[in-house]
Amino acid sequence: MIHGLNLAKYVERSYEERPSSNGEFIQYGADNLFPQYLIDLYNSSPTHHALVNSIATMIYGDGVQGNTLGVAWAKSGGLDDELRKTCVDLKLQGGFYWLIQWNLEHTQIKSITHTPFEQWRQGEMDRDGNVNEYIHSVDWEDQRAERESYPSFDANKNEPVQILCVKPFSVGSMYYPKPDYIGSINWVEVDKQIAIFHNNNLQNGMSPGFAIHWKNGIPPKDAREEIRRDVERQLSGVRNAGNFWMTFSDGGDTAPDITPFELSQASEQFQFLSGESTDKIMIGHRVTSPALFGVKTAGQLGSTDELKVSSMIFDRNVIEPYRRVINDALNKVNKYTGIDIAIGGIEVEFKEEKKCNHDLECSHDDDKDWTPVFDY
Numbered sequence: 001m002i003h004g005l006n007l008a009k010y011v012e013r014s015y016e017e018r019p020s021s022n023g024e025f026i027q028y029g030a031d032n033l034f035p036q037y038l039i040d041l042y043n044s045s046p047t048h049h050a051l052v053n054s055i056a057t058m059i060y061g062d063g064v065q066g067n068t069l070g071v072a073w074a075k076s077g078g079l080d081d082e083l084r085k086t087c088v089d090l091k092l093q094g095g096f097y098w099l100i101q102w103n104l105e106h107t108q109i110k111s112i113t114h115t116p117f118e119q120w121r122q123g124e125m126d127r128d129g130n131v132n133e134y135i136h137s138v139d140w141e142d143q144r145a146e147r148e149s150y151p152s153f154d155a156n157k158n159e160p161v162q163i164l165c166v167k168p169f170s171v172g173s174m175y176y177p178k179p180d181y182i183g184s185i186n187w188v189e190v191d192k193q194i195a196i197f198h199n200n201n202l203q204n205g206m207s208p209g210f211a212i213h214w215k216n217g218i219p220p221k222d223a224r225e226e227i228r229r230d231v232e233r234q235l236s237g238v239r240n241a242g243n244f245w246m247t248f249s250d251g252g253d254t255a256p257d258i259t260p261f262e263l264s265q266a267s268e269q270f271q272f273l274s275g276e277s278t279d280k281i282m283i284g285h286r287v288t289s290p291a292l293f294g295v296k297t298a299g300q301l302g303s304t305d306e307l308k309v310s311s312m313i314f315d316r317n318v319i320e321p322y323r324r325v326i327n328d329a330l331n332k333v334n335k336y337t338g339i340d341i342a343i344g345g346i347e348v349e350f351k352e353e354k355k356c357n358h359d360l361e362c363s364h365d366d367d368k369d370w371t372p373v374f375d376y
Contacts, residue, residue: 066341184284
């Protein structure tokens with residue numbers, strides 16, 4: 001009798017939005033911990049981690065643009081630091097939260113503070129589609145952790161502390177924004193799991209898969225199921241790579257026969273997965289040229305002109321839209337802060353000229369005679 005083992009099965013992490021059991025807030029993910037899962041991926045995948053950090057730095061650019069003199073909380077080391085954190089959350093989580101503090105007269109904003117995205121959940125929308133309260137907890141995994149409710153940002157409200165939630169439009173989402181790399185999360189998971197697999201294999205000794213043939217009779221169905229479940233617990237998943245078994249028997253005839261499975265071209269398979277995951281993660285982050293982030297690509301020289309063009313395209317298609325999200329949020333609060341500020345970067349001039357492909361003077365009747373030249 002042959003029994004197949006149901007080894008580890010990958011289940012994609014849920015990011016559904018649904019009311020909590022008590023109706024207090026809207027859950028983010030089936031376990032309400034999707035933001036924490038994104039942080040785990042960020043900390044576990046070197047490629048993904050580096051891209052998030054690098055792109056967040058690009059978004060921040062030259063930092064605060066505008067005069068902050070006379071505004072103590074917005075001086076160097078104050079608002080600058082809060083906006084750096086904002087850029088990381090915007091890239092990693094797809095949105096961000098600011099804690100807004102008003103003065104006693106409720107006529108001017110006293111301070112703007114970044115508050116970690118993963119610590120917030122949203123209340124249900126009203127009939128007009130507005131979220132009027134946000135719930136804060138330092139640890140959403142702990143059901144006993146203290147929770148506090150804060151009102152949404154509104155100059156007409158008298159609450160001294162309010163929350164400004166910035167969430168760019170995400171297809172299929174009503175409450176929580178999705179990061180732009182959402183389509184490549186499975187590949188980020190692959191990058192993470194490959195590292196775990198290799199580390200466990202190195203710790204326990206390299207070992208391929210194998211079949212176990214028990215020779216001491218066919219036990220009852222319940223006993224067989226218990227043995228199968230025990231084997232699955234012991235050997236399933238990347239964390240059990242390289243584990244081994246000890247067996248006990250009365251003699252050679254009844255000893256279990258363990259037959260290893262040859263894993264053909266294992267190194268090539270892992271090399272393929274590693275390269276493929278890096279490529280897909282790059283695509284998920286909309287990287288125009290891996291060379292911009294120090295990743296060499298076979299068959300590409302990565303000339304200065306190519307890098308300049310790639311940098312310009314990436315800046316216009318990815319970085320500038322992110323900056324607009326933050327600057328739009330700053331515009332909402334600027335009239336109450338007493339200052340007019342924004343974040344920005346170095347502008348790159350782009351124009352196209354024409355250069356003759358021929359060495360001698362000639363007439364040009366065809367577009368093929370011209371090559372575009374980019375000036376910066």
